[in-house]
Amino acid sequence: MVLSAAIFITLIGLIMYLHFVKIDQESLLVIGSLGIQMTSSYASGKENTTFIEMSQVKDVVINEAIYMQKVIYYLCILLQDPQEPNGVSEVVPLFQSSKPRLDCLVEVYRSCQEILEQRKTKTSPEL
Incomplete structure (x- = not known):
């Protein structure tokens, strides 16, 4: 009886975890x-959105x-340090829950680098 109740409670907890978390x-x-x-959508329908201004972004990297x-x-x-122009103040990891494969990360990385490069060429003064 106690074992059946423990199994039942565990299953209910697992279902609630999968649905809400x-x-x-x-x-x-x-x-x-x-x-x-960055947007994370939960199975329950709730969304968590984070926005980082481009002026704060120093670079996008693949870390291991x-x-x-x-x-x-x-x-x-990599977020730029306001006091030290060449320094990094914070590292913000992306895709923490989905953990995509390296080949998928490389595609996203290349797209981000293209956009960052376009931004740098637009903001740099022409000689």
Whole structure:
């Protein structure tokens, strides 16, 4: 009886977790003149949106980490330090829940770099 109740409570907890906490979709919108918007959509319908102004963005990089005897790759935004122009104040990881493969990250990285490069060429003075 106690075992059946424990299994039932565990199943109910798992169903609630999958319905209310699990992230269903993550997206990234990069607009060179405005900034970067990151959106996470939960299975329950709730959305979490974060916006970073382009003036704060120093670069977008693919970082690697060792986790449980394997190498994982993730995309990060490097935020520019206001006091130190060449420094980085914060590293913001992207796609934390979906964990896309490296080839997918490379495609997103290349697109972001194209937009950042266009922005740099527009803002740099011509000689």
